[in-house]
Amino acid sequence: MKILTTILLTLILGASLAQASAFSKDAKYRTTQVHITAQKPITSGSNVLQFSITKEHKPLVNSKVTIKAFMPAMPGMPAMVSKVVAKELGNGLYEAKLNLAMSGTWQVHIFITPKEGKKSRVKTTINF
DSSP states (O other), X not given: OHXXXXXXXXXXXXXXXXXXXXXXXXXXXXXXXXXXXXXXXXXXXXXXXXXXXXETTEEOOSEXXXXXXXXXXXXXXXXXXXXXXXXXXXXXXXEEEEEEOSSSEEEEEEEEEESSXXXXXXXXXXXX
16 A cells, blocks of 8 residues: 555656746846746757746836847857747747757847837856
8 A cells, every 4th residue: 555655646746747847947137037948848949938027026018029049150060040039928928939950058148128118138048
């Protein structure tokens, strides 16, 4: 009975962890905070990322959010860039489909242009 209970609890814990996002990262610039998540691990090719953006601890709504991911040129390899405008999902949540051509460290710049106020840029990296 004890073994059966242990197996059951392990399965429940495994199922609940499977629901968690496979990728999560936080980035900040002054009072702007961005929480980046993806339901699947980041891979080469197309990736769907969600960006939860707050400014002064309030969800940032009605803004244009552009994501630019790039990898600088290296010997024998050209520079790579992926730029996309995110779709607003509401309540400070934005979604973008980002194409990352190969594995490695990508520089990510998140450009946020609110309807009113100053444009801001939040920088981070994604490494896979």
